[in-house]
Amino acid sequence: MEYAVSVKNISKSFDETKAVDDISFDVKHGELFGFIGPDGAGKTTLFRMLTTLLLPGSGSAVVDGFDIVKDYKKIRSSVGYMPGRFSLYQDLSVEENLKFFARVFGTTIEKNYDLIKDIYIMLEPFNKRRAGQLSGGMKQKLALSCALIHRPDVLFLDEPTTGVDPVSRNEFWEMLGKLKNEGITILVSTPYMDEASKCDRIALMQKGKILDIGFLRDIIGKYGKKIYAVRSDNMHKLILDIRSDENTESVYSFGDFLHYTDKHGGIDIERMKNILMSEGHTNLTIQEINPGIEDCFMSLMNK
């Protein structure tokens, strides 16, 4: 079996909405693969099909060597799934939840303790606390521990970092890095574009489709346009002035800069500076930059 996950032309519709629209991709063994896109991109529907919780409308997929329709029972024992919404037993304690999941999968906490140790150790002081009473970060760690307790070959994490602050998000990705080193194949979805750099490969998703798929550097390499970072003392006026210029293809805020592309494949920076200064801008800087993943995503959205 060449791939850990192999998906061919899979689709799923709800009424008239095509939640997942003819998607194909392969994930290698031991790969950390990211699905990046906003709400409504189809990430959850895709994961629910691959974890056998939802039948595909059409197409097929093989996970860990098993067909998602015919061999659904086998998949259920060999994959781990952490859904986007906290779905452990709120009225059971931390320890009871973990024991419950271990027993359902016919194993024990002791048997796989080494795998979850780094994560679970942060929870152990709260062992007797009900899961419903934990903080957001602790719930997340418990959910991950429960998804790992049967030592799955393939782990599906649906938006594990949504609503999580940037520092805690970083810590979560460090945990995923360790799990990857254990040889677990990980499929993770996220709306945060900056998390693309933490994955081996990524698929950019929008409205049920894959906009692009591959290594981050290759996707960025395909951007194919010159892009400039522009800044002045009055950013609000700056974006309005640039937006109203006929040569502008796109202009978006990026933190304390604007990212700008023109229609003609590049600009004369000095000339643009003079024009903007004549419109009253002060402390103006314009420089060519390398595009980031968010620039690429927005460019692909507009295609």
Add this chain to the structure above:
Amino acid sequence: MDDKYIITVKDLTKKFGSFIAVDKISFEVPAGEIFGFLGANGAGKTTAMRMLCGLSIPSSGTATVAGFDVYKQTEQIKKNIGYMSQKFSLYEDLTVKENIDFYGGVYGLSKEKRKEKTEFLIDLLKIEDAKNKLIKSLPLGWKQKLAFSIAIIHEPKIVFLDEPTGGVDPITRRQFWDMIYEAADRNVTVFVTTHYMDEAEYCSRISMMVDGRIAALDTPGNLKKQFGVETMHEVFVKLARPQSNE
């Protein structure tokens, strides 16, 4: 109260048993400001915001919002603020027009005023073709913009936005900030939380909560200078995890 400030907070504290969720925070927000309220999960942001919205009575300290006291005038506060979060949204099984009319009614607008507002918003958001469609059939980006417009349908002096752009695509996220700027231009004060650090740069001032306290409060430019870093992300990391700094 000083009319210049739409929010005044002095030593505001909230305890749950022995746990101090919000620990003597003090700050003021002038009218028309975009005030970014940042912090790690569990730092006390939600608790502080609930007190300012009149949903939770403080343990001690004082605060006024839009001129009303957070202990005694919670009902007036609720009527005079706008509130929107990613979770609190529109009624999926009502149409665009019905949602506008419903919320207008909740905020006590007259029938004529509701009609006028409905026309105004449909025109402003350019959703004439969608006005009789159910909310659940609309793209998420449209829903977000409509939810924001409805949150300020009663023309409050201040609107609280709790992670308004979570899960939204990068283009819609930026269009949403255009709407925030337009509201601020009309002198609506915007109190906003976000986990996107690029959005922190768009705020007039940033308050950063750590362990129930306000660890820093300044413009994004001054905070970056103070910590000697290039981005708000780095400021956040330095403040949220001071022990992990090299």
